[in-house]
Amino acid sequence: MSSSAQKHDVFQAIADPTRREVLRLLAEKERPISEITAHFPMSRTAIAKHLQVLSEAELVHGQKVGREKIYRLQPEPLTELKQWLSFYEKFWENKLSILKHIVENSEDRRLQVIKSEETDKN
Amino acid sequence: MSSSAQKHDVFQAIADPTRREVLRLLAEKERPISEITAHFPMSRTAIAKHLQVLSEAELVHGQKVGREKIYRLQPEPLTELKQWLSFYEKFWENKLSILKHIVENSEDRRLQVIKSEETDKN
DNA sequence: AGTATATAAAACCATTTGGTTTCATGTCAA
DNA sequence: TTGACATGAAACCAAATGGTTTTATATACT
Incomplete structure (x- = not known):
């Protein structure tokens, strides 16, 4: 040191x-x-x-x-870190929104599967 | 390395x-x-x-x-950093709000000074 | 086929890092 | 004033870090 x-x-x-x-x-x-x-x-x-x-x-x-x-x-210098981070937030938020989209889609598909299974039962 | x-x-x-x-x-x-x-x-x-x-x-x-x-x-791991940071935000936000208060007060005082200067001119 | 390009892998090196131990100094408390 | 406590400062050390050079290998181009 x-x-x-x-x-x-x-x-x-x-x-x-x-x-x-x-x-x-x-x-x-x-x-x-x-x-x-x-x-x-x-x-x-x-x-x-x-x-x-x-x-x-x-x-x-x-x-x-x-x-x-x-x-x-003395937490003030952490604002520098936060600023640095904020630049990258948009990237992972984009990724998350893509992920969200995928999840929503797969959720739809799962629901469709469930629906078709229900139809099968009937 | x-x-x-x-x-x-x-x-x-x-x-x-x-x-x-x-x-x-x-x-x-x-x-x-x-x-x-x-x-x-x-x-x-x-x-x-x-x-x-x-x-x-x-x-x-x-x-x-x-x-x-x-x-x-691959920005995702930065969320860990963000989480870590969020814990400290309250601290510097407190400090900033104190600072804000000071600034507002000094701003008031400055305005009062300007005001009194204006008064002086008149 | 033969050459140039893009990377990988390894050996090496100086400096920094994260720790230790030892010794010195200032302050509190009886 | 005499310890005990809290820190400061210095010397030392092993391992990690950030770089280099050298050698090898795979791919692309003509």
Whole structure:
């Protein structure tokens, strides 16, 4: 892990499952490093580095309070992700509408089958 | 870069800027590897590996046609990302609504300033 | 048939990543 | 003031990542 600021963007920051879990914990409430660490099977140092990556991406912000450093969520950079995603939504929505069409068609066919079976019975 | 299938998820796949650009190119239309490569300052082999990562994440699919391998976008896995994001939307929307409130207030104040300036002129 | 094109596969490499351990420092509490 | 607690900082490490070059193979073209 490194540090030389301005290096990590949102996409990289959320790529790691541990960091995503950290975000989830901070979504609940702000927490000091040690409390966050308690939720993971790794060292405090490792978590501190993850927090630094998240901090570079400005997804969290840490403030020293007494001997603790309290981190809180800063979700704003996620808007960049949302923007990126919105470009692709039309594609999968198209696909879904095609799928919907297929489902509707097959549903029609199934109904026809049922209908013909009913006719067979009679 | 590695390959042993099932390893890369969507979050990792989109973490790399080159791969995001590849996705964008494939969003326009399906393309063979060589055509994709032409858009980047790196070797075809490098691009092929990026395509493999995207493929593992099921964001693209490649089909051999003659001597070419044509890749096309498969945006469906992005729904996972969207779901993940939706959890955080409420947080930044809260923040934005606070911001909106501030902006509206400052807007009011600005208008009051303009108003008073107008009054000054008169 | 012979050559050019498109990709695949493998070996290699430097840097980054995600972790560790160790040691130092600041703060709280008795 | 003396520990105990919370963090910071540095050195270290293995594995993953993002690239390269080289070699091989299948297909298309003339």
